[in-house]
Amino acid sequence: MNRLHPLGKLLVCVFYIVTVASFHKYALSQLILMAVYPVFGFIVGELSLKEGLYRMRLILPLVVFVGIFNPFLDRNVLQYSFGIPITGGMVSMVTLMLKGFYSVLAAYILIATTSIDEICYALRLIHVPRVMVIVIMLIYRYFGLMGNEANRIATAYKLRAPSQNGIHYKAWGTLVGQWLLRSIDRAEMVYESMLLRGFKGDYVIPRRKVKPVSMIYPIAWILIFIVIRSGLINIF
Amino acid sequence: MHTGIHGELLKIEHLSFSYEKGQQVLNDVNFMAHDKESIGIIGANGIGKSTLMKLLVGLYLNYDGVLEVAGHQVNKKNLNHIREHIGYVFQDSEAQLFLSTIEDDVAFGPRNYGLSEEEVEKRVTEALEKVHILELRKKQTYKLSGGEKKLAAIATILAMEPDIIIMDEPSIALDPRNRKNLITILNEISSLKLITSHDLDFIMDTCERTVLLDEGRIIADGATKEILSDRELLEGHGLELPLRLQ
Numbered sequence: 001m002n003r004l005h006p007l008g009k010l011l012v013c014v015f016y017i018v019t020v021a022s023f024h025k026y027a028l029s030q031l032i033l034m035a036v037y038p039v040f041g042f043i044v045g046e047l048s049l050k051e052g053l054y055r056m057r058l059i060l061p062l063v064v065f066v067g068i069f070n071p072f073l074d075r076n077v078l079q080y081s082f083g084i085p086i087t088g089g090m091v092s093m094v095t096l097m098l099k100g101f102y103s104v105l106a107a108y109i110l111i112a113t114t115s116i117d118e119i120c121y122a123l124r125l126i127h128v129p130r131v132m133v134i135v136i137m138l139i140y141r142y143f144g145l146m147g148n149e150a151n152r153i154a155t156a157y158k159l160r161a162p163s164q165n166g167i168h169y170k171a172w173g174t175l176v177g178q179w180l181l182r183s184i185d186r187a188e189m190v191y192e193s194m195l196l197r198g199f200k201g202d203y204v205i206p207r208r209k210v211k212p213v214s215m216i217y218p219i220a221w222i223l224i225f226i227v228i229r230s231g232l233i234n235i236f
Numbered sequence: 237m238h239t240g241i242h243g244e245l246l247k248i249e250h251l252s253f254s255y256e257k258g259q260q261v262l263n264d265v266n267f268m269a270h271d272k273e274s275i276g277i278i279g280a281n282g283i284g285k286s287t288l289m290k291l292l293v294g295l296y297l298n299y300d301g302v303l304e305v306a307g308h309q310v311n312k313k314n315l316n317h318i319r320e321h322i323g324y325v326f327q328d329s330e331a332q333l334f335l336s337t338i339e340d341d342v343a344f345g346p347r348n349y350g351l352s353e354e355e356v357e358k359r360v361t362e363a364l365e366k367v368h369i370l371e372l373r374k375k376q377t378y379k380l381s382g383g384e385k386k387l388a389a390i391a392t393i394l395a396m397e398p399d400i401i402i403m404d405e406p407s408i409a410l411d412p413r414n415r416k417n418l419i420t421i422l423n424e425i426s427s428l429k430l431i432t433s434h435d436l437d438f439i440m441d442t443c444e445r446t447v448l449l450d451e452g453r454i455i456a457d458g459a460t461k462e463i464l465s466d467r468e469l470l471e472g473h474g475l476e477l478p479l480r481l482q
Contacts, residue, residue, distance in 0.1 A: 115336055141334050144378075148330075189331035196293055196324045197396065198348030200316075206353050 001045040005214035006118035007125050012037075012221045013110040017103045019225040025092040026078065033228045034102055037221065041109035052108050059104055067096030116140045121205040130202055137203060141190065146183045153179055245271055245321075245400055245428050246292065249302035252452075253284075253291060261287050263452035265301075269428055271399070276439035276460060277432040279449035280474030285432040286327075288449070289402045292430075293324050306399055320349065323393030327404040329385035333377040338369070338388050341377060345396040363395035367421050383414030390421065400428045407438040436464055436478035448473060 001009075016037055023031050042049055053060070074089035110119070120133045153175055157167055167175060227233060246269035253262040261284040269275055277285050291299055294315045306321040308314040326332045335341040339360050346356045364370040367387040372380070380388060386406065393401055406422070407415050419441045422429065433439055439446060439460060446463045448456040450473040456463050463469065467477050476482070 117336065117340065186331060189326065189328065190334050192295055193324075193326060193332045193334065194344075195295075196319055196322075197345035197392065198316075198319060199344075200348065204347035204350075206347070206356075 001041070001113045004113075004217055005208055005210050006114050006122040007210075008214045008218040009110055009114050010119060010122040010126070011218045013106050015218075015222050015225060016106045019229050020099050020102045020106075022229065023095065023099070025095050026088060028091050028095050028098070030228060030231060031095055031098050031102075033233060034225070036224070036228075038102060038105040038109065041105070041113075045109060045113045047109065047112050052105070052112070056104055056108060060101070063100030063104055064097055066100050067093040070096070117203070117205055118208075120203065121208070124205075134201065134203065142183070142187050145186045145190065146179070149183045149186060150179055153182075243270055245269055245306055246430075247302060247304040251288075251291070251299060251301035251303055253287060253296065253299040255287075260452055262291070262299075265449075265452070265454055267447065267454060267457070269400075269430065271428055272426055273445060274422075274429045274443045275431070276443035276446040277430060277449060278434070278436065278439060278446060278463075278475065281434075283449050283474075284452050285449055286404055289324065289404055289430065289432060292400075292402060293322055294318055320396075321398055322400045322402065323396050323398035325389050325393050325401065325403040325406060327408060329382075329389040332389040332392060333380075333385060336376060337373070338364070338375055338377060338380070338391070339373040341388065342373075342391050342395045345392060349396070359395040359397070363391040366394055366424065367391045368417065382409050383411060383417075386410060386414070386418065387421070390418075394425070398427060400430065401425065402430045402432075404432050405434070406431060407433060407435045434475075436470075436475065437480055440464055440478055440480070448475075450474070 016034075020031070020034055023034075041047065042052070070093040071087060071089035074087060074092060076088040077085045078088050078091060079086050114122075116137060120137050123133045123136070124130070154167070157171065157175065158164075161168070246267065248265055248267040251262055251265040251267075252260065254260045265288065277288065279285050287296070290296055291303060292305060292310070294310050294312075297310070297312060299310075303310040305318045308317045308321075310318055333341050335344060342360045342363055343356050346359045351359070360373070361370065364373055367390050369384060369387050369391065372384060372388070375384075377385070377388065386409075390403075390406075403422075406418060410418060415438070419438065422431070422442045429442070431439065431443055443460050446456075446458065446460040447454055448463060448469070455473055456466075456469060464478050465481055470476060
């Protein structure tokens, strides 16, 4: 999967998320079929589900929280299952959670199998404005820098305050200020380094050849999504 | 890019610079440098060594005096030309490496100068071979050791084939083996080299000419052996003899 052209992977990811988001709030059975793409991505991309869930641990609770109040708002009974009433709110809650979960998984598959440079290259190919692509790239770089700085500051603090549990609330203001200032300094150095190596506001990414499989891949998936979305396949 | 320019590559005349009014960092500096020279810039902390280097690459433009790199006056209009001639190896190699893998990072400069992919590939391979880390080309930059990062940072500059290479404290944080390796590599590079360092033994091993700065002025400019063996001169300006001469 890593060898596929990034444009194909980006298109599949975007089309998948749009398709998933477009399902009706009660279309749970069709939505379950859309799991075929994440399952394929994790198997063929040789990705670890455990590691994937660990990396997405911050965003997944938010996704699960979406629609949690639906059962209280929509009490219209759609059907009885083993004598238990299944309300519209319950179905729409699960649908919303699945939509969020699938979208996060699709984005994870894209990120795990494609480098940021390749994603940005693909974005440029579909004519996303240059400024936006550069901003995405720089944000990606600077997140790393900020993470490193935060780690250094936290380590230095812990080593000199071993008896404390975490960082004392009185120190937060100073530390955050220091963190931002140091991150800005480092970001400036990186930017200077880029300027000194001929950076003129645009990343030059080498063109990649499009192999037949890279064309078949998005076409096949987009067709599958259309078939599932149109309701031609219904397992329930 | 290597232009094959011979003779005078750097010309500094009556150069003065201050970050803020009244705080003069460089004061009437005069200095010439020629092709293939290797020059050590020494001085105590905070006397303007790094500032001088940054002026040369056009990171600060509000200076007074004459500052020419490869025949181009350092000003906004000429920045692209100047930066094609000059490569700067930062003190902090981490700031220099910002792409995912070493080969991507080394290729960043040549690609920005519009070279073909074949030429970029050739430059990357040659630069990595010169610093003896060709086998690391696919390695993620964040996984490198301090010594490897320094060598990779030098490779990013060598790939641009500059006429002038500026290095800010290149020996800092290197273990003895990496330091020795770096000395060998630097002595193999034929471009004009300007090396700022507090490691005077390193300067002795890599530079035939040394410039001593203090209070924003050039105090001495001459043969490295003479300057670095002058205890009185060094101690009078916040430095000490190299360890091997003590």
